[in-house]
Amino acid sequence: MLRPLLFLFAVPYNLISINTSDCPITYYGQEYTTVYTNFTGEDLFVCFNGYYNPEGNGDCIRVPNTDNRTNIALNNNNDPSYWTGLTDVIHSSVSTVTNNVTCYLLFYNRLVSMLVESSSFLIQTKQTLDQTLFCTLRSILHDICSTFTGHGFGVKPGDTRQIPNTCTFLTCSSTRIPSVKTCGPPGQCDGNGTCLCTVTGPTVIDFKRQMNSVSDRCEYSLLHDQSTGFSLKANFLERRRRDVSFVDSLTLDFSDSEDIQLLQGHRVTVTGSPVTVNSSVQTFSGVDLSKDQTGVTASFSVNGSSVSVFFDGTTAQIYMADPVNFTYDGLCVDSNNVSSLRLSSDTSCQFKYPDPADNTINCSAVAQQCDVLKSAPFSSCNSKVDPQPYINACNETLCKYPDVDGLRCQFIQAYAKACEKSQVNLVIQVFSFTVQPKPVCGDRICNSHEFCGEINYNGGCRCREIFAFVYRQSNLLGGPTVCKDNNASLSLVGCLLNEKSIDYTLLHLNDKNCTGVMDPDSHMVTFGFNGDSCGTKVTETSNQIIYKNGIMTSNGSSEVITRQDEIYIEFSCINKKPEMQTVVFRIQGSTVVQYIKSEVWNYSVTMKAFTDGSRTQVLTPDSEVKLNQRIWVELETDGLNGDLVSVVTDSCWATDNQMSNSTPKYDLIMDGCANPDDQTVYVGGNGEGTSNYFSFNMFRFSRSTGEVYLHCKLQLCAKKNNCVPACSRGVRRRRSAKYRDEAPAFLSMGWSH
Structure with a gap:
């Protein structure tokens, strides 16, 4: 542990000797363990060979006196590493000094104290100190413009110095005549004739060298000229963390002229339209624009001041030369006014995200x-x-x-x-150290939810964390699947693929010919299929149709090795089977009557439709019949002797028009029996008497006009025969009964919707 070895004491007397044995001074080859101070009028002398004598120089250093006192500081820290930095300063300041600093002894008053901080010329050593050091010091202290001593330092003839942290210069002429020059209001600029403001990452270093940081993702005013309305605005956005922002773009707003934006990737837009900028200066609305490999520079004049704005995508630097009419505000003028210079009207940009600290950072x-x-x-x-x-x-x-x-x-x-x-x-x-250079994205332009970052030692578009957070939390590369009818599509996030070094051009669906398409603006890569295309597998359940496909990397490559992970992302769409369409039918006539005349019999046949099994609710033209609704049809005769004959419904079928022999045709009753392929058809009382009936569920013809016509053929059967058809479900066979062939009855009934 270092012990405090710096001692300060003041000497208010005109003559005094100082014991310097703890830090002996070797001057012109002579070692001194005692030095002397002497005040004569307005001068202070620090001497090695007795007190100052006007008749002889006494090997003294002369300093203008300001307060009739001198301060002495001694530091003889015995830790060698303590002196390494100070030794470097001495060696870089005076090239003829080669030995190392091991202690120092300072004699100074207020004027000299400030000079020591900037020149380091009063540092002593235990070993031989080159006389050049003291000769240089003696020259500086002997000839200064004393008018400037109130500023805490002197200025030698023929030199100019800056008052620290201001834009004020003090010049001492060769004849020791002082003068003052400023480049703007005191405290506004850096003092070398130019106001400099740097915005790098989240940090703003203003004209006064004050530093402050922007903690949100809003737009701010960097520089605003109150007299002309000109504004230089900066927009901040996050990158890999949600709680740290970086300057992302600049806007030059000239109020009555075209806005110019300096964007990522060294891009420039004028009034929203991109313009091509190169090393040759091009002028847009009075602004000179140029670009080199480091970034874009915009130069213009505002209110008599020359302004230059440089932006490389990560750092903005604003220079103002000799701003004599300083009517500006903004973060570059005072970085402490962050909250009052926020321009964004949408307060969502101020939201604070609670990202955990990165414990890998030392x-x-x-x-x-x-x-x-x-x-x-x-x-x-x-x-x-x-x-x-x-x-x-x-x-x-x-x-x-x-x-x-x-x-x-x-x-x-x-x-x-x-x-x-x-x-x-x-x-x-x-450089004696290694710094990873900033990544270069080349011709790749990152969009609003991306930024140019390092990916496997190369430059590429990475995802901004707020945008990517929901995907990373779920370990997803995109989605969700978009389903419409039997079409499906899935979009993957381009920057997430980039971060995993996945080349989207090597991805495809089950069918290798079905590849993804990248949107040039959003950089989303979309894969899609229609029905069973692109190798889609289609399966069905009782109430669903499932379309399934997958995104995968190419296989069977001729390359010996690969450095890309195998990718397989399955996606599917599940559609419900279409529900029964509700179609309302209306019977065209409530009752159909057919009169039959033969040599033996004169009789009539009536066909009626009902909505109930007891056949009491007759369908009328006002009745509504829905698809799959149960319908009962009764065939009743009049004028027949039931003891002698029976009526057999031989066949019934449906068509989509009035013509009984047209197509399409659908059979309900065949050979006196229900169609075994239609489980809804039931035939009752057929061949047992002079009347019978049947029932079925209502239907319609696909791809037809929506009309259904029912046609039935009836035959008479002598009762001495077995007239009941021998039917069993699934088997249809001819009965042994003989029909009377004369004058069969034929009836038709129609429905429409």
């Missing part, structure tokens, strides 16, 4: 990875662009979202881009 390791922005090659940019907001954004995101899809690289590239805009050239090739 936040300590994340912090070390993000801190790389303080190391070479980025350390050369740290004085121009503060890395801390980018480090904080990296830590905050990667501590709850997995380091995939080149996410860490995203923060590093955002910082490198900011350094590039500040005219710091970084040699990125000298």
Whole structure:
């Protein structure tokens, strides 16, 4: 454990000697264990060889005095690892210093204190310290524009420095004449003549280098000019987790002109229509658009300010050069006003999803990875662009979202881009660490429920988690099956197939020729069949018809190996068998009477239809008869001597028109017996007397006009013979009785609906 070794004390006197044996100073080859401070007028001297003497230099360092006191700080931590970073700073600041830092001794007042933080020139060592260090320090402290000392630091002649966290510059001329320049209201910009705002992942780093994060999936105002109405809007959406959002698209809204959208995949639309953008600058509505391999840049002017917007699909960076008329608001101006700058009217985008924490993430390791922005090659940019907001954004995101899809690289590239805009050239090739690059989707355009992510070390369209959540919970790739009549279809989610490295073009139904069709907009892959096509298996039960097929991968491939899982997804449709259609028939005549005249007999035959077995409810033209309803038909004669003859109904049949010999024809009674193939037909009293009857269930002819005509043929039989037909169900045979052939009776009755 490190023990506190930093001691501070103040010296308010004009002359004093300081014991430095805990951190001896070697200066010009001479080791000193005592140094001296001396105040003369407005100057402070720190000397090694006695007090300051105007007649001799006394090997002193001269510092303008601001408060007639000096502070001394000593740190002699004995842990070697403690000094590693500080040694690197010394070596990079003064190339002639080669030894390692093992302690330091600081002499400073308020002015020097601020200078020490930026220059590190007062750090001492127990070993020999190159005199170049002190010569450089002496030069800086001797000639400064003292007018700026109230800002906490000095500016040497011929140099310009920025007031931290502002857009104000302090310049000291070669003749020590100070001047001040601002690029906008104090506190708005980064101080190098350009206002810089970075939006990467869920994080907004505003012009003041404040950092805040968007936690929902809504649209926000990044920059809004109150005088012209111009707005730069950003829409945030989730990716692999539902509780972490990423900037997904930008909209340049010029109020009175065409809107321009910068989308995923380096795509651009103008008023909703896609436009082709390349490396050559193209102008749309006063906006210069260009694209390179890194992303799309839109440049334009608003209210006297030059604005440049860069977007690569994961990071947006907004630059404003010398915004002298600063009338802006938005997250880039103040990232703390997240709730008030939300633009979405639909509050559903604010819903918080309770995703569990990812226990595979090591936040300590994340912090070390993000801190790389303080190391070479980025350390050369740290004085121009503060890395801390980018480090904080990296830590905050990667501590709850997995380091995939080149996410860490995203923060590093955002910082490198900011350094590039500040005219710091970084040699990125000298990285001493490995970063997975951002995935490239190529020509594949992901739709609204997808994003470009890494799939097996390649780029592809992955599913956004809110969209995919219901499928993942049920371990499904799509569905449900859509059934209509005897047609069936099943749609699989394209991005779920992508994530499992399933090539949809290798999938088919039972019939290999039946493959899926991908919708170019939704990326849903649909498979379907009609009836028994595509190898569909059709089975029936008592009340159902089942159509069954399956989606599967190709087999019998000539390839020696395969890296794709075998897929089989069965889907089916179950249809109920059609129910009996309700058709209402009406008898065309309630009674049919036929008069028969022969040499022996003059008699009449009457045919009547009833709705009851006792044959009391006669059917009339107003009566309704439904399909499958039981009908009784009675055939009654008048004028016959029942002691001598009997009436036999020889045959009855039905047609769909009045012609008795037309087709189609359906038999009810054949040879005096019921049709054995129709279990609904019953014949009663046939051949027993002068009357008989039969019954059947009502029917209609398929694919016909809807009319049914009943025709019956009757014969007379002498009673001295056996006139009753010998019938048994399933067997029909001729009886031995002899008909009287003369004048058989023939009757017809019709129904229609």
